[in-house]
Amino acid sequence: MEAFDLIVVGGGLVGSALAWGAQTAGANVVLLDEGDQAHRAARGNFGLVWLQGKGVGTPAYMQWSLHAGRIWPEFAARLSNAVSFDIGWRQPGGLQFCLSAAELDKRRDVIARTQADGGDIDISILDRADLRDLLPGIGGDVVGASFSSLDGHVNPLYLLRALQQGLQDAGGRYRPGFRVEHIDAERDGFKAVSRTGSVTGKRIALTAGLGAASLAPHVGLSMPVKPERGQIVVTERVKPFLPYATNCIRQTVEGTVLLGSSHEDRGFDDGTDVPTAAMLCRTAARVFPALAEATVVRSWGSLRVMTPDGRPIYEESTLFPGAFAVTCHSGVTLASVHALEIGPSLAKGRLPEHLSSFTSGRFDVHQG
Numbered sequence: 001m002e003a004f005d006l007i008v009v010g011g012g013l014v015g016s017a018l019a020w021g022a023q024t025a026g027a028n029v030v031l032l033d034e035g036d037q038a039h040r041a042a043r044g045n046f047g048l049v050w051l052q053g054k055g056v057g058t059p060a061y062m063q064w065s066l067h068a069g070r071i072w073p074e075f076a077a078r079l080s081n082a083v084s085f086d087i088g089w090r091q092p093g094g095l096q097f098c099l100s101a102a103e104l105d106k107r108r109d110v111i112a113r114t115q116a117d118g119g120d121i122d123i124s125i126l127d128r129a130d131l132r133d134l135l136p137g138i139g140g141d142v143v144g145a146s147f148s149s150l151d152g153h154v155n156p157l158y159l160l161r162a163l164q165q166g167l168q169d170a171g172g173r174y175r176p177g178f179r180v181e182h183i184d185a186e187r188d189g190f191k192a193v194s195r196t197g198s199v200t201g202k203r204i205a206l207t208a209g210l211g212a213a214s215l216a217p218h219v220g221l222s223m224p225v226k227p228e229r230g231q232i233v234v235t236e237r238v239k240p241f242l243p244y245a246t247n248c249i250r251q252t253v254e255g256t257v258l259l260g261s262s263h264e265d266r267g268f269d270d271g272t273d274v275p276t277a278a279m280l281c282r283t284a285a286r287v288f289p290a291l292a293e294a295t296v297v298r299s300w301g302s303l304r305v306m307t308p309d310g311r312p313i314y315e316e317s318t319l320f321p322g323a324f325a326v327t328c329h330s331g332v333t334l335a336s337v338h339a340l341e342i343g344p345s346l347a348k349g350r351l352p353e354h355l356s357s358f359t360s361g362r363f364d365v366h367q368g
């Protein structure tokens, strides 16, 4: 049986980025993915590479996210060279629209706190007149916006496909339909076992999103992730009108418009409901009144992968060295660092040292 250098369990955006990065750095990698019956945030997200406001109050996470944003252009260029299609990456800057003076004040506060935490990112406040110059179709309810040139967006499905194709073109293996039921620690590494077979490797990375919580204890790790539902509505294709990434409306390269996304505590229910879709449409029509004429063609729900504090977990097991936990709730934004830094680092058998504050030990309750 072939023994891999690295088994990656979970072929969402986190696992696929990491697997591609490790394979192209010289490791022999296998990426195992359960398939359609699993919850898969990578196939239901909004596609933003969003930096403004990320990590406010937690400087290490802010710096890591900003670094991810800065190296996204290099990542997109390398990935685009590896495959023959456009992943839809654009970095026109991002606007967070404010529909009241109170919301605009909150954005000012986010900027002040970003600067206080040492965040080196240009974010400015645009008033209504500035915005009208940029976007003539803007609605009368929009009082202003915050703008950052570091924000961008991408087609998340093409991104996922590019990572998985790039992995295989570089000699790595992708095994869909392989649900890992348990993991055995062996003398020289690990065995990932499904109902139909097993795979062995020197090291193993758990990137199974919501599926990682139950697998982590098999190798002495803790990944206490919970679902948070987000719904997205998509319209028919319309003429290009929005050349920026924004917090609630995104026009794709093809012309469709994504409206989203909600934040709901619904357990593992990834369905949709009309009141939420209506709320997303109402907000979009306040921001761009012309959107009220666009036909909605589809909506969907998908589950975010949330840690208790919303920050990533990067950890190597102390009981089973060589087993790693990797999870986060902004896997599009962080795909660049997962591919260009975490993957190559795991190819060498370790996590970057500067990520030591992201272990799950921070959730332990210490009794005084």
Ligand SMILES: Cc1cc2nc3c(=O)[nH]c(=O)nc-3n(C[C@H](O)[C@H](O)[C@H](O)COP(=O)(O)OP(=O)(O)OC[C@H]3O[C@@H](n4cnc5c(N)ncnc54)[C@H](O)[C@@H]3O)c2cc1C
Pocket (backbone or CB within 6 Å): 009, 010, 011, 012, 013, 014, 015, 032, 033, 034, 035, 036, 038, 039, 040, 041, 042, 043, 044, 045, 046, 047, 048, 049, 050, 178, 179, 180, 181, 207, 208, 209, 210, 211, 212, 215, 229, 230, 231, 232, 261, 302, 303, 304, 305, 327, 328, 329, 330, 331, 332, 333, 334
């Ligand atoms: C509505 C919504 C909007 C979002 N918008 C953005 C955004 O704009 N920008 C951004 O950066 N992020 C966004 N996200 C988050 C982003 O989608 C995720 O962070 C990203 O998809 C990475 O998730 P993941 O790889 O950890 O998990 P998933 O994508 O959920 O992948 C986990 C994978 O593990 C597999 N799996 C599970 N259990 C097992 C098992 N036992 N064995 C083998 N495989 C298993 C599943 O098949 C699945 O493919 C959004 C998420 C949602 C839901």
